[in-house]
Amino acid sequence: MNWKDYIVADPEICHGKACLKGTRIMVSVILDNLAIGQTVEDILKSYPSLSREAIQATLAYASEIAKERMIAIPA
Numbered sequence: 910m911n912w913k914d915y916i917v918a919d920p921e922i923c924h925g926k927a928c929l930k931g932t933r934i935m936v937s938v939i940l941d942n943l944a945i946g947q948t949v950e951d952i953l954k955s956y957p958s959l960s961r962e963a964i965q966a967t968l969a970y971a972s973e974i975a976k977e978r979m980i981a982i983p984a
Contacts, residue, residue, distance in 0.1 A: 912973065915966035927970065929963050932956075939967045 916936060918927045927936040934956055942952050949964050 910962065910965060910969060912966040912969040915963045916970050929959060929967070932958055934959065936967050936970055939964060940971055943968075 915930055916927050917930050918925050922928055923933055923935055928934060929936065929939070939952060939956075939959075942955075943964075947955075949961060952964060953959060953961065
């Protein structure tokens with residue numbers, strides 16, 4: 910899977926934040942939902958326009974970002 914097939918950043922949509930292609934659903938919204946313990950099935954029920962692959966692409970995108978940026982983590 911290539912996350913670039915599912916995620917776009919258009920300055921005219923959601924102020925240029927990364928969104929799932931063809932929607933105004935920001936990647937951060939999906940990640941927030943996963944972080945609070947929602948399942949993929951829960952998210953698909955809340956956002957029926959999404960696919961399981963789009964959610965997987967969101968995780969792949971987040972993984973890519975995590976490799977590129979250092980964030981101070983307290984010891």
